[in-house]
Amino acid sequence: MNRLRPRNKHSRRGFSLIELLIVLLILGVVMFLAIPNIVQVRSDSEDNLARSRAEALNMAAAAYFQAMGNQAALSAWSGADNDGRYTLVAPYLAFAPANLSSYMPAGYSASFNGDPVRQKAALQRGSTTLAY
Secondary structure, eight states: OOOSSOOOTTOOOSOOHHHHHHHHHHHHHHHHHHHHHHHHHHHHHHHHHHHHHHHHHHHHHHHHHHHHOHHHHHHHHHTSOHHHHHHHHGGGSTTOOSSHHHHSOTTEEEEOOSOTTTSOOEEEETTEEEOO
């Protein structure tokens, strides 16, 4: 038999310990570099979702005021709390859940201002107010 490498009774097939450690080291470096980026992308996407939903609330409030008329809408708006205002604008949102806390992503909150025609809804992540 003609083989490229002679084989004796002590040689084995497989990887050496050094080869396995090098592979594990390379995988560790790749994970060390990739995981923070993945976490940042997820955080950025949640911020973008919260901002887009806050904009949708603003547009729904404007549509509500336009559909109801300024005086009628303002009287109903000023007599309602934040959840009541969401109930008023929910028909103008696509696929709106029953309450505002279910509409916003976890950890974010939105609150309507007294005059939604001139002021946007306030968006907060925890106690930090986000600009959008």
